[in-house]
Amino acid sequence: MNVPTMAEMMAQGKQPEVLFWVGSAGSYDDRAKKITRAFVKILHKANVDFAVLGTEESSTGDAAKRAGNEFLFQMQAMMNIEIMNGYEVKKIVTCDPHSFNTLKNEYPGLGGVYEVYHHTQFIKQLIDEGRLTLSNSMNEKRVTYHDPCYLGRANDEYESPRDLIRKLGVNLIEMKRNKNNALCCGAGGAQMFKDAEKGNKEIFVERTEEAIRTNPDIIATGCPYCNTMMTDGLKAVNKEENIQVLDIAELIANTEGL
Amino acid sequence: MEYLDNILFAIVLIFGVGFFVRNIKKIRRNIFLGKAIDRSDKKSERWANMARIALGQSKMVRRPVAGILHVVVYLGFIIINIEVIEIIIDGLFGTHRVLSFMGGFYTFLIGSFEILAFLVLFSVTVFWIRRMIVRIPRFWNKEMKGFPKNDALYILYFEMVLMSLFLIMNATDVHFQEMNSGNPISQFVANLFNGMSLETNHLIETIAWWLHIIGIFIFLNYLYYSKHLHILLAFPNTFYANLNPKGQFPNDKNVTKEVKMMLDPNVDPFAAAPEGAEDEVPEKFGASDVTDLNWVQLMNAYTCTECGRCTSVCPANITGKELSPRAIMMKTRDRLEEVGKNIDQNKGEFKDDGKQLLNDYIMPEELWACTSCNACVEECPVNIDPLSIIMDMRRYLVMEQSAAPQELNMMMTNVENNGAMWQYNQMDRLNWKDEE
Numbered sequence: 238m239n240v241p242t243m244a245e246m247m248a249q250g251k252q253p254e255v256l257f258w259v260g261s262a263g264s265y266d267d268r269a270k271k272i273t274r275a276f277v278k279i280l281h282k283a284n285v286d287f288a289v290l291g292t293e294e295s296s297t298g299d300a301a302k303r304a305g306n307e308f309l310f311q312m313q314a315m316m317n318i319e320i321m322n323g324y325e326v327k328k329i330v331t332c333d334p335h336s337f338n339t340l341k342n343e344y345p346g347l348g349g350v351y352e353v354y355h356h357t358q359f360i361k362q363l364i365d366e367g368r369l370t371l372s373n374s375m376n377e378k379r380v381t382y383h384d385p386c387y388l389g390r391a392n393d394e395y396e397s398p399r400d401l402i403r404k405l406g407v408n409l410i411e412m413k414r415n416k417n418n419a420l421c422c423g424a425g426g427a428q429m430f431k432d433a434e435k436g437n438k439e440i441f442v443e444r445t446e447e448a449i450r451t452n453p454d455i456i457a458t459g460c461p462y463c464n465t466m467m468t469d470g471l472k473a474v475n476k477e478e479n480i481q482v483l484d485i486a487e488l489i490a491n492t493e494g495l
Numbered sequence: 496m497e498y499l500d501n502i503l504f505a506i507v508l509i510f511g512v513g514f515f516v517r518n519i520k521k522i523r524r525n526i527f528l529g530k531a532i533d534r535s536d537k538k539s540e541r542w543a544n545m546a547r548i549a550l551g552q553s554k555m556v557r558r559p560v561a562g563i564l565h566v567v568v569y570l571g572f573i574i575i576n577i578e579v580i581e582i583i584i585d586g587l588f589g590t591h592r593v594l595s596f597m598g599g600f601y602t603f604l605i606g607s608f609e610i611l612a613f614l615v616l617f618s619v620t621v622f623w624i625r626r627m628i629v630r631i632p633r634f635w636n637k638e639m640k641g642f643p644k645n646d647a648l649y650i651l652y653f654e655m656v657l658m659s660l661f662l663i664m665n666a667t668d669v670h671f672q673e674m675n676s677g678n679p680i681s682q683f684v685a686n687l688f689n690g691m692s693l694e695t696n697h698l699i700e701t702i703a704w705w706l707h708i709i710g711i712f713i714f715l716n717y718l719y720y721s722k723h724l725h726i727l728l729a730f731p732n733t734f735y736a737n738l739n740p741k742g743q744f745p746n747d748k749n750v751t752k753e754v755k756m757m758l759d760p761n762v763d764p765f766a767a768a769p770e771g772a773e774d775e776v777p778e779k780f781g782a783s784d785v786t787d788l789n790w791v792q793l794m795n796a797y798t799c800t801e802c803g804r805c806t807s808v809c810p811a812n813i814t815g816k817e818l819s820p821r822a823i824m825m826k827t828r829d830r831l832e833e834v835g836k837n838i839d840q841n842k843g844e845f846k847d848d849g850k851q852l853l854n855d856y857i858m859p860e861e862l863w864a865c866t867s868c869n870a871c872v873e874e875c876p877v878n879i880d881p882l883s884i885i886m887d888m889r890r891y892l893v894m895e896q897s898a899a900p901q902e903l904n905m906m907m908t909n910v911e912n913n914g915a916m917w918q919y920n921q922m923d924r925l926n927w928k929d930e931e
Contacts, residue, residue: 240928259924261915270927277928291925295914303867304903305781305889307747309910311754342743347751386868391742417873421810426867430906430916434864437815444810 238277242291243324253288255359256326258340260333261296262461268468269332269461275490276332276356282495283369287330293320299339304427311347314339318349328352330359332486334387334460335425341392355388357398357459357485364404373492374406380488381410381451383444383467384419385460393417398459401485405492410451420444422458422466429462445470449480456482504586504708511712518719522797525835529790534735541734544878549733554876558804561625564618568654571615572726575608575661582708592671602677609665609680612658619654626651633803636812638822643801646721653714660707667700669693728798729877735791736878741869744886747780750894781890784851785831788884795879796828805871805881811864818864820871820881826856827884853888862888863900 246253257280263273280287298313321329329351331337341353354362363369380402388394395416402409414420423433423440433439445467448456456467464482471477483491534541547553552569556562581594595601626634626647634647665671666684675682688696718724725732756762782788785796805820806812812819830852838845853859865885872880892898899907906916914921 238928238931240925242925259927261917264924264927265915265917265919270930273927274931289925292922294924295921296910296916298910300916301907301910302744303886304899304907305886305891305893306899306907307750307780307890308754308894309907311746311750312757313910313914315754315758338740338742342740343746346746386866386870387742390869390873392740418808418870420808420813421866421868421870423810423866426865427903427906428866431863431900431902433814434811434816434818434860436811436864438813440810440814440866443814 238274239281240277240291241288242293243288243326244291244293246288247324252325254286255328255330255354256321256324257287257289258297258329258331258333258336259289259294260331260336260461263332264294266461266465268464272332272461272464272484272486275484275495276486278490278495279360279363279369279486282493283363285363285368290320297336297339299335300427300430302339302343303425304430310339310343314344314347314349318344318347321349321351326351328354330354330356332356332459332461332484334385334391335462338387338391355392355394355397355459357388357401358394360486360489361397361400364401371404371489371493373494375488375492376406378407378454379410379452380405380407380455380457381412381448381453382415383412383422383448383456383458383463384416385458385463386419386421386425388459389419390417398457398485401489402457405488407455410453412447412451414447420447422460422463422470424462424466429465439470439473441466441470442473445474445476449474449476453480455488456480457485457488458482459485498589501587501589507709507712508583508586511715515712515715515719518716521835521839522719522724524838525831526790526793526797528786528831528834528838529788529793530786532789532791534791537738540738544736544738545730545734548876548878549729552876554874554878557874557876561622564621567611567614567618568622571611571618571658575611575615575658577604578608578661579708579711582704586708592668599676602674605665605677606679609662609678612661613680616655616658619651619658623648623651623655633807636803636806636819636821638819638825639801639803643722643825646723647801649717650721650723653710653717657707657710657714660703660710664700664703664707667696667703669696722799722801725798725800725877728794732794732798733878735794737791737880737883741872744883747890749780779891780894781892782884782887783853783891783895785827785834786845787891788827788887792880792884792887793827793831795881795884796824796831798877799824799828799879800877801825802876804874804876805879808870808874810866810868810870816861816864817858818861818885820885823857823861823881823884824879827852830856853891857888859892859898861885862892865889 243256259273262269295317296313297317298310301313302310329340334355337353337355340351382399382402384395399409420443421440422444448467458464458467464484467482471480471482552566555565581592584593585591625631662681662684665678665681667688672678672682672685688699779787785793801821803821809818809820834845837848862885867882869882872882909916909918913919
């Protein structure tokens with residue numbers, strides 16, 4: 238894949254339109270890497286002039302902050318900010334709502350002021366501006382959308398992902414708890430990196446069961462961590478053969494045959 | 496002796512209001528034991544929030560049944576209390592229905608009060624049924640045992656009795672019933688007393704009148720001891736609530752200072768601290784006791800009316816974990832009350848009691864169950880933020896005690912060493928582009 242880095246761009250004296258913040262999950266997690274590649278294919282199709290930080294990117298520190306380690310978070314943030322400000326980054330897009338949230342809301346106070354987009358917002362903009370056209374339909378497939386907490390309640394973005402899903406000609410069915418009432422997948426607040434506390438059920442099972450009640454072909458989401466949790470949920474109830482968990486970037490890339 | 500009633504009334508009034516003011520001052524003092532936080536910005540947005548959420552009850556009606564019934568009780572409470580003005584004047588000056596000179600408007604007012612009183616009685620009865628017969632789960636979580644459960648019932652009984660007394664008072668006012676205007680409800684209640692003599696009716700009216708006003712003062716003063724302070728604090732609480740995106744957690748300024756020093760190549764780490772620098776070292780990172788929280792968080796604790804909507808949407812609580820956002824607020828208030836009493840008993844100085852909010856009230860297991868999903872914050876009808884307390888306490892656990900769960904320590908070590916939550920080499924960050 239042709240994925241230029243900021244360093245390469247700079248060496249050529251170029252400044253890309255947007256920095257694609259891949260995030261740690263998108264860089265290392267096998268499942269999330271597929272989302273990353275799907276999004277890059279969309280960027281290519283729309284001829285977006287983008288670059289990544291590549292090996293200069295480091296954890297945003299979000300997970301550390303939610304775990305309570307403000308020191309580590311601010312260390313990470315300041316190092317990332319120094320690099321991004323060095324490249325005079327103005328605009329960032331990311332597929333990870335957690336990176337999106339911290340870059341958008343928590344970095345400015347530490348000197349990193351950027352225009353930050355979640356990839357669903359960015360893709361919607363590309364379509365609205367006529368830079369990307371979706372020409373294929375998913376033929377009324379049943380899709381339910383799981384709201385990532387850090388995109389939804391945390392930043393009040395409920396419509397961009399839904400707009401994109403509708404544009405694909407699917408039958409979008411809402412879960413009982415949706416939008417600002419949506420139930421968390423269980424990964425947030427650094428839970429992704431630890432076992433759940435003692436209880437009587439896994440949160441991801443509770444949420445996946447709710448999704449299954451909409452009788453979907455596909456559970457769509459916009460977060461690599463939600464993706465993992467919902468996939469685990471399907472495995473827990475032996476439905477992984479019948480239902481797919483896909484990121485909206487993947488829905489688009491697959492439908493458009495990218 | 497003819498002024499005995501009036502004097503007695505004046506005494507009840509002075510004690511009722513005086514005791515209440517004393518307790519309100521105590522609450523104010525306790526709230527400001529919290530750390531400073533500046534919420535004086537964006538005044539117009541704050542007023543709008545207060546008007547919409549507290550005055551307009553916009554978040555209450557997200558659950559329509561409880562919401563609409565609550566609006567009825569709320570309107571009833573505010574509107575019927577206009578009647579208290581007349582009661583106070585009558586009580587102090589020995590007049591009878593002093594405002595009745597307003598004629599048709601007066602009977603219209605009283606008539607409206609009666610209808611509202613009836614609707615309040617109805618709503619409160621439904622509330623009782625929801626709690627005790629339907630047993631809606633959020634009223635039966637484990638933090639609702641003992642006083643919290645009874646407290647809620649006492650308040651419902653109070654309201655039932657006060658509304659009944661108001662209607663009985665009107666029903667037994669024979670002259671008022673004879674006017675037959677402004678008595679849409681009490682005329683039916685009056686049937687109960689028809690057979691009794693004029694004197695008996697008058698006696699019942701007087702007793703009902705006195706019990707009603709004394710009841711109001713008792714209720715006013717019970718507020719301080721109950722979970723019911725939201726009827727006052729909902730207003731400042733919504734006004735001073737966080738206006739930033741819910742995902743934005745504050746960056747600790749003290750940490751910023753230290754991190755900047757660590758990253759600054761010009762700082763000599765072995766240099767002697769400048770004069771007076773020791774005062775600048777923050778005493779503590781994060782929160783382990785109520786006095787480490789800010790005053791808005793402490794006001795949140797007093798405002799909480801323990802409705803449990805937060806807990807009913809909490810993913811951790813739904814799946815049987817120890818965490819309940821409502822319990823976080825209740826425990827914060829309990830500890831704050833304890834600290835306040837300690838200060839009262841020790842002539843205005845807090846004497847170390849060997850306890851704190853963490854471990855003596857809130858356990859780490861509760862804090863580590865949180866997914867920071869903001870469902871509780873979104874759900875609270877008066878914009879209480881339990882998540883901010885959970886996060887401040889996590890900061891203490893991690894930064895002061897290094898007491899994170901082992902797996903989180905591993906995650907953080909990875910972030911420190913290789914810039915990712917997993918043990919991958921930073922040089923492999925871009926490998927994804929050539930895989931597939």
